[in-house]
Amino acid sequence: MGKQKFYDTAPKQERAVLVGVALPGEKAEQTKEYLDELAFLVNTAGGVVENVFTQRMQKPDRATFVGTGKLEEIQTYVKAEEIDLVVFDDELSPSQLRNIERELKVKILDRSNLILDIFAGRAQTAQAKTQVELAQLQYLLPRLTRMWTHLERQKGGIGMRGPGESQIESDRRMILEKITLLKERLKLIDRQNETQRKNRxxxxxxxxxxxxxxxxxxxxxxxxxxxxxxxxxxxxxxxxxxxxxxxxxxxxxxxxxxxxxxxxxxxxxxxxxxxxxxxxxxxxxxxxxxxxxxxxxxxxxxxxxxxxxxxxxxxxxxxxxxxxxxxxxxxxxxxxxxxxxxxxxxxxxxxxxxxxxxxxxxxxxxxxxxxxxxxxxxxxxxxxxxxxxxxxxxxxxxx
Known part of the structure; x- marks a missing residue:
């Protein structure tokens, strides 16, 4: 009889590094507190923080958020330590996300995306799930140019897509339709909640x-x-x-x-x-x-x-x-x-x-x-x- 094999089915914790920019007038202990909170967010989402990178700047770099030298330092560490995820303590613009992903070649999240992910995991009721999904789609819309979304097709069949319509245009149209639908659903839930409050x-x-x-x-x-x-x-x-x-x-x-x-x-x-x-x-x-x-x-x-x-x-x-x-x-x-x-x-x-x-x-x-x-x-x-x-x-x- 062969040896019995056991497989670890527990979800693997993603290993993350954090990146923050200290702006003029911001004290070192304040920067540390901000990044400690970001680490708590990563832990809440199910990740583990391996390292923290900070840079003092007049303002974040328009192209890559941090300077070129700091990005190279992060890239070296991420590659050597086989890091899964890099989290930035501010909201990144679509172009910053695109440029950073191109350099680091791992998953990039900003603070907003991380919080949205935690909310998505915590939502229990129809109202909370609808609110989180709406916020996620509104966050995603301007960032479609950096990813292939593979969204589930809500509509299909002949005549549903314009001639020559690109993948991104199709995804954008579907997201806008879904946003409209979710807003209507929230209005209905709000009316129901208002009635409940009046009945109290x-x-x-x-x-x-x-x-x-x-x-x-x-x-x-x-x-x-x-x-x-x-x-x-x-x-x-x-x-x-x-x-x-x-x-x-x-x-x-x-x-x-x-x-x-x-x-x-x-x-x-x-x-x-x-x-x-x-x-x-x-x-x-x-x-x-x-x-x-x-x-x-x-x-x-x-x-x-x-x-x-x-x-x-x-x-x-x-x-x-x-x-x-x-x-x-x-x-x-x-x-x-x-x-x-x-x-x-x-x-x-x-x-x-x-x-x-x-x-x-x-x-x-x-x-x-x-x-x-x-x-x-x-x-x-x-x-x-x-x-x-x-x-x-x-x-x-x-x-």
Whole structure:
């Protein structure tokens, strides 16, 4: 009897290198943080990062994004290490993509394409799948000249294609037709969602917002005692989840929304605006911040800019600084000697920081450790009750 063979059927992790350009005024630690986030995106997509290349420039090269010498350095490494994928931390123009592919002869992705790929893998509902597909096609359309698409033919038969029509012209026409179809489908889904929202009655609506991976879904599970999918990956939540929450005798609706991120592809923002209607129509926003992240202040700015784009910047907002169990103050982060470490940061310490004074009302919690959750619930109860009694003064629910 012959020796039994075993085959590894697990999907092979693609090996990637990252490329970033540091622009004038950008600090080295800022560049590193941006590329660390890009590495997290690659890991979320299922890849593994082998190396990182950066170049300080006045502005990205119009033809190849980085300089000729840096591109040759990347090419040498990619060939020697048999790298599968090169990811750039900015959106590349069609000509840049074409030129870089010609030189490196491996798969090239930019930040936008990578985020779209993650969204495509995460989409669960018909709405999310439609939104992602629409964004992908809008991204692909101007880049058709660099690839043979082999799109599935939706229509066939005699007379369906013009005489002498090229492959690219045919693909472009089909993509435009599909984009039109997807936009119509989204309009229909939006109308259905609008009807659902109207049917929710007179309950006050609270929306969780924040940068991706700050713990919104964990907070949702904690407050609503439900099981919303949560994991330590970017964009774990794509579809807006709405749950009814009751604190004491007061019910309200709580929604968990897709996380924001810097340089979110424009097409994706446009396509997901309907999903973010929960944010626009909310009575109260709960802005969740990962206080343990070294650049949480930049993340706050990104979220505020996105809220401004959505027309929701001026809504009544509670700042919730999450993950206090993992927070290390900047001055302690610099300490090397373990013996020098100070006492753990207390809630009283946090309440005396600029975070508390500049973001009132602000709450400091750990959603995973259930720390200071009661204070958050009390604040939410008070705000929801104020709106409810103003809007429905004769409602006997609260009295």
């Amino acid at each position: 009655g007179q309950l006050i609506r609270v929306a969780l917002v924040g940068y991706t991976n700050v713990g919104k879904s964990t907070m949702m599970n904690m407050l609503s005692k439900s099981e919303v999918f949560a994991e330590n990956k970017l964009f774990a939540t794509l579809d807006t989840t709405v749950r009814k929450v009751v604190i004491d005798n007061l019910p309200f609706l709580l929604s968990d929304t897709v996380g924001f991120i810097r340089k979110l592809p424009h097409h994706l923002v446009e396509c997901f605006k309907s999903t973010l209607d929960e944010v626009r129509e909310a009575d109260i926003l709960v802005h969740v911040v990962d206080i343990s992240h070294p650049n949480f202040e930049d993340q706050i700015d990104t979220v505020n800019e996105t809220l401004k784009d959505l027309g929701a910047r001026d809504k009544d907002t509670i700042m919730v600084f999450n993950k206090i169990d993992a927070y290390v103050p900047p001055e302690q982060d610099q300490l090397v000697d373990v013996d020098e470490q100070k006492e753990p940061v207390t809630l009283a310490d946090l309440k005396n920081t600029w975070m508390a004074h500049h973001n009132a009302p602000a709450i400091f919690i750990s959603a995973t450790q259930k720390e200071n959750v009661e204070e958050l619930k009390a604040l939410l109860y008070g705000k929801v009750k104020d709106i409810h009694t103003t809007r429905y003064p004769y409602d006997k629910l609260l009295y």
